[in-house]
Structures are given as C-alpha cells and as structure tokens.
Amino acid sequence: MKKIIISTVVLGVLLISGCVKDATVTIVPTVTKTVSFKKDLLPLFVKNCATAGCHSEGAKSPTLTEKKAYESLKADPEFVNLAKPEESEIYLFLTGKKSPAMPMGAASNPGNINGYFLAWVKQGAKNN
Numbered sequence: 001m002k003k004i005i006i007s008t009v010v011l012g013v014l015l016i017s018g019c020v021k022d023a024t025v026t027i028v029p030t031v032t033k034t035v036s037f038k039k040d041l042l043p044l045f046v047k048n049c050a051t052a053g054c055h056s057e058g059a060k061s062p063t064l065t066e067k068k069a070y071e072s073l074k075a076d077p078e079f080v081n082l083a084k085p086e087e088s089e090i091y092l093f094l095t096g097k098k099s100p101a102m103p104m105g106a107a108s109n110p111g112n113i114n115g116y117f118l119a120w121v122k123q124g125a126k127n128n
Helices: 002-017 037-048 069-075 089-094 110-122
Strands: none
Touching: 037 069, 037 110, 089 110
C-alpha cells in the first residue's frame, strides 16, 4: 500500500512539474471592418489607458485622453509605425511584446484594443 501511495505522489509531482508556462501568447482577433478612431479606438483608450497616473493629461506619454489622444499618438513616429504596423511601439506594449504589458491593471486585450489598434494603423491611422 505504501508503494502505491509513494508511486502516486511521485507521478503527481512529475506531472505537475511538467506543466510550466514558458511564454505568454496574446491572441489578437483580427478586425476586418474599417476602424473609426473616434468611435472604436478612442473609447478603449479613454476607459483603459487615460486613467489617473497613466496616460492622462500631464502623466505618461502618450496622452490618451479624448481631446489629445490622436495628436499625442502621431507626435512620435515610433508610437504608430505605418510602414510596419506590428512594430508600432503602442502595439508592442498592448500585446506584451514590450514590457510592461498594457493596459496596466486591466484585463489583457480589453475590448480587443489590440486588434482595433493594429487594424487602425494598417488602415492608415486616420483621425476618423
């Protein structure tokens, strides 16, 4: 009986130790519709990013408030990379490829912000 219990414990330890998370994979659902900055993306930025101490007025760049988000995103060519959208700095932070993953303290990819941002950049990052 002792051998069975010990064998079961050893087997359990081996199985559990084999379950290791090597990397986080962020799935970005593809957005195929035309993305409106004002209607689709801006509300996600305001709700999840333009919070006190984060990307609000006078805090961390870019400012993602309703009034300043577009100009702030376009002010730095690294934030929005039209030639290589997947290399846009904002996208890298949103997908966790650049640390710390954004939005801080929020669920991963709230409202599919990653997909909307990527589609918006691929569509020319218009102020629409």
